[in-house]
Amino acid sequence: MLRIYRVNPINPEEEVIREASEYLRGGGLVAFPTETVYGLGADTFNPEACLRVFRAKGRPPDNPLIIHVASPEELNRVARDVPEFVWDVVRRAWPGPLTLILPKSSDVPREATGGRDTVAVRSPAHPVALSLIKYSGVPIAAPSANKSGRPSPTLAEHVIEDYEGDDVDMVILDAGPTFFGVESTIVDVTRNPPVLLRPGPFTLEELRVLFNTEIKVPEFARGLGEADAALAPGMKYRHYAPRTKLVVVECGDYAGLLKLIRDVVEDEARGGLKVALLLTRETREALSDLVTGVPVIEMGLRSNPYTIASRLFDSLRSLDRLNVDLGIAEGIEERGIGLAIMNRLRKASGFSIIKC
Template identity: 45%
Template sequence: MIDTKIYEIDPKSIEKERLKFAAKTLREGGTVAFPTETVYGLGGNALDEKAVKKIFKAKGRPSDNPLIVHIAKVEDLDDLVKVIPENAKILMEKFWPGPLTIIFERGDKIPDVITGGLDTVAIRMPSHPIANLLIEMAGLPIAAPSANLSGKPSPTKAEHVINDLEGKVNVIISGGSCEVGLESTVVDVTGKPMILRPGGVTKEELEAVLGNIEVDLAIEEGNVNLIPKSPGMKYTHYSPQGEVIIVSGAVEKIVEKIHSLKQENEKRGLNVGIMCTDETKTLYKEGVVLSMGSRENVASIANHLFDVLRMFDEEGVDIIFAESIEKKSLGHAVMNRMIKAAGYHIIKTGR
């Protein structure tokens, strides 16, 4: 059991003194959970194999699952990668700092434990002021997967991190809610550009600067037998304690089907949760009904998705029926996470 230090820091008015201990902890091989614009990350010195192994231990994360390395400035890339392709330079100029991770050929200083033995390394530059300043003050590249127990919904609030990791990590920085709410988009530029994980930067935004870009088939719905190439996508993720089932189709058909499924499962004695949207919430009269956000503002759904999944745990539900949303733009990333949370269990209704 570790004596976890918890520091509350206002991202709008950062007191550097409060970050000094966390930066020192990272330099000394410890683990620090901190907010980013995507989700909270659990950081350790990316160049210290022992420190990185502490991350895997705290999360209960499989050791063959690669980690993303976080940097504070572009110059930090020099010691971490072999070459910076032109496509990477374009993406860095447009989207860094921000919710975009780029896959490079790994440099010699990157230990195998970071990459899962691969010849590539995933790197991003977060835009969150606390994250960026912490990395700069530590003076190190920081390996940081999401700061949750492996398999659980990613943390977008400090209380999520505290619930999962207090007593398992050295420091937790409480810095409010994360702006995006979904992990970063991952793009491989070691060959023809390919999206390995959808996230806060959309396919449309990427294509506006790179032209047509492919998507890893393994992350698409139904391709359960393909192994995703991206960090954090290989194993089941984002799952609350209750079983999640997605209901897809036309909205009115979705609502009708969920009503039917709710009645069937309540007869079995199950506590049923319904994950809906602002537009449909009033159509469900009873039960544990939680809205993800508005279909007219998909960013609000992205921002609340993981929090809502955790709220169902607090309600002690046995099974959750979740409305699908349209898989376009940011909705592609939202549905990717929902499908993973549901273990690819989708009920399709008529259109």
């Protein structure tokens, strides 16, 4: 049964948060907003509750959860042997969309870490999430609240869409849309230099300044193939995918991109496929003659990639409502948050990429 509570995103009602925290401490699941996406949370120190998260999502058991703490001071509750430079980073970056991989403390059950001796941990910058953690009195283990493999939820409606009709009990705290719209940046600080495992709102450029060192970026972090092991969420398995087949069109120059999109649409149309386009506003306007009669999902502004990030998963979910054979998504530059956007789009397409 889904129990849905509307909550003020800035000043969450104490009575609602208290009830949700009691439910979580009792072993229940709570879907709650963060500044990135909605998470599906359980008591980190309750192994059975953590397993309920995996069962509800249909999540592979070796895909670790992210542990959410209320403040940097709580890091020692879930991690050990924290280097001094990490303390400096979290004091400047938390609360915020930065997840760090560290050796786990003995108090964290292996059920929460996918059987690993490391833990993924962050402090979310959202009043509802922070209040829930504080009232619960325990760190909250929470992946994104979607069914495994589906686009992550940026609205409570997305959570309801995935679980309505399932035999799953959970409380859903509906605080409206999340801010960034893509999941947190994940950095493995057990390695030297640190390794970017998943790009997110904390951009690569910002990480280099924050850590005052080079950050290694493996190909899988760009969304070009999967990692051999799920060291952190979003690495090994197919993620973010709509049910409709999706391809991503990429080109180094904008004129070439417009021509390639036009060519792909015309080729698929000749093959008898019904297509829909996921385009930025600028590209939609530039291809105004092409899009007549073709469904278009406007992803945001090419000139402001943060608008694309905030709408990305809703755009992918909207594709499934159009009853088409194929979605064709516009690629953008891998700069700033564009790296996170392309990571998600490439994974959502199952690495089906057309380049000029």
